[in-house]
Amino acid sequence: MTRDLASIARLLGATLVDGGALGPKAPVSSVVPLVDFAVVPHPQFATLVVGHPAEIVTALESDDRRDRLAHAVVVVTGPLDDVPDDVTAIVDPDMEPSVVLPTLQALLATDAAAEDRAVLAATKVLALAARRSGVAGVVAELARRLDGWAVLLDRDAQPIASAGAGALHIGDAVAVAFNRPVRVRSRALQVHPVGTDDDMSAFLVVTARSGSTSRARDLSSQAAALLDLLLRTHDGSRTERLGRATMMRVLEDGGPTALSLAREWGVRDRTLAAFTLSARSASVDAERVVIHWLEDLSAPHLLTAAHGTVSGFARDEHVDELARRATAFSVPLHLGLGSSAPIDALAISTEESRRAHDAAVTERRAVVRYRGMPTVELVLDRLSPADARRLTSLLEPLHDADLIETLRCFLAENGAWGTAAARLGIHRQTLTARMHRIEQLTGLSMSSPDDRAAAWIALRAWA
Incomplete structure (x- = not known):
């Protein structure tokens, strides 16, 4: 735990006279007797200078020593009648003068040991995150431990990984790490080089919202060393992700190959x-x-x-539990669930989950089950195969996948041109041109409620 001036004054039973620039919440970094005091190690941290009242008065009468003491915090072991306006002092402790200095030294030593233990424990967790999730896992765990954000930039100022950081934070990180003349909005940024001066591989930029600045600095330094090792060695987690992605493609393609792969992976379920x-x-x-x-x-x-x-596949008995966890999660999640399907024919369930997920995002819901969507439950599931084919034939003229996605997004945003264009990442005029093209090809009018409803249901039925 990092002590501040107010807590030190309370511990000593003394009076805090706040006359300097540090303030009562300033963290305390060190304590020295007056006779050993020479310079302030760091202007943002309080250095406690302990002395008897007579010694302090003599020191304050010297212009040179007074200037130095004005950047520190004077701890007077007895009463002091006149404290200069520009000096911060803790006066008249409720304990014997001879024990004030040893008490403060023991207190800060205990805090330093606690900080070291906290950094050591957190470093072990970072190492575990590195084994499980590689570079991204280390950055995410570091941001969580600091209660702040972290950005890892390569030598070309491009983000490698980030956690808790938005676009503005990344911009600030780039400006600070590469000394760019840009106004930085974030405060108390720390830059930790990843690698050596001769072989720099990246820059880790972090900020902590609360807690010890020294702990954040020590832990970030450990994370930078760990990231240097990860960036210079083979990333096993990346290989694992590549293997899982390949396996997912095989399962989505279906057929005997998918069934055989699932068996080799240890999946004995039929669906x-x-x-x-x-x-x-x-x-x-x-x-x-x-x-x-x-x-x-x-x-x-x-x-x-x-x-x-x-995207993934879950056993049927685990689906409800996944839905429960997604609903109860501390941060809003969007979960789309497809229907149960045979392992050799999972493509339809995959598409269903994606559509359900799109609905969850659009409607800001935690969980959407495809079969529970009204257009599916009340309309599509009640259509005959012939009627379903007639419905999807409305969209057959739209051979371009971009047009299908444009129509889906436009309808999902209730015809809001600006919002739909932003979601698609295109100019509003481009969206207008695409919608005119869709109307020409399908014969549907987006100004007609019936046509919009038919188009939306056709999109739901579109394979």
Whole structure:
């Protein structure tokens, strides 16, 4: 725990005279007797200078020593009648003068040992995160430990990984790490080089919202050393992700190959259900969250992640538990669940989970089950195969996948042109041109409620 001036004064039973620039919340870094005091080690941390009243008065009468004491905190072991306006002092402790200095030295030594133990324990957790999730895991765990954000930049100022950081934070990190003349909005940024001066591989930029600044500095230094090791060695977690992504593609393709691969992976179930999950906050590592859930359920890691969205397959008996956890999670999540399907025919369930996930994101809901969506439960499930084909034929003229996605996004945003264009990442005029093209090809008018409803249901039925 880092002590501040106010807590030191309370501990000594003394009076804090706040006359300097530090303030009562300033963290305390060191304590020295007046006779040994020469310079202030760090202007943002309080250095306690202990002396008897007569010694302090004599020192303050000297212009040279008074200037130095004005940047420190004077701890007077007795009463002091006149404290200069520009000097911060702790006066008249409620204890014997001879024990004030040893008490403060023992207190700060105990705090320093506690800080070291906390950093050591956190470093062990960072090492575990490195083994499980590689570079991204270390950065995410560091940000959580600091109660702040962390950004890892390569030598070209491009983000390698970040946690808890938005676009503005990343901009500040780049400006500070590369000394760019940009106004930095974040405060108390720390830059830790990853690598040596001759062979710099990256820069780790962090900030802590609370807690000890020295602990943040020590822990970030340990994280930088760990990241240097990860960046210079083979990333096993990346290989694992590549293997899982390849396996997911095989399972989605279906057929005997998918069935055989599932057996080799240890999956003995006849059916699985697809899921798609993302978090509303970029600070949440959705992949790590799902892996933790699956480990708790002793379930195989049938999942892959891309751009913050996790797709995978779960056993039928685990679907309700995944839904419960997504609903109860501390940060808003969006989970889409497909129907149970045979292992050699999972493509339909995968598409269902993606559509359910899109609905969850659009409607800001935690969990959406495809079969529970009104357009599916009340309309599509009641159509004959011939009627379903007639419905999807409305969209057959739209051979371009971009047009399908444009129509889906436009309808999902209730025809809001600006919001739909922003979501698609295109100019509003581009969206207008695409919608005119869609109307020409399909014969539907987006100004007609009936046509919009028909188009939306056709999108739901579109394979």
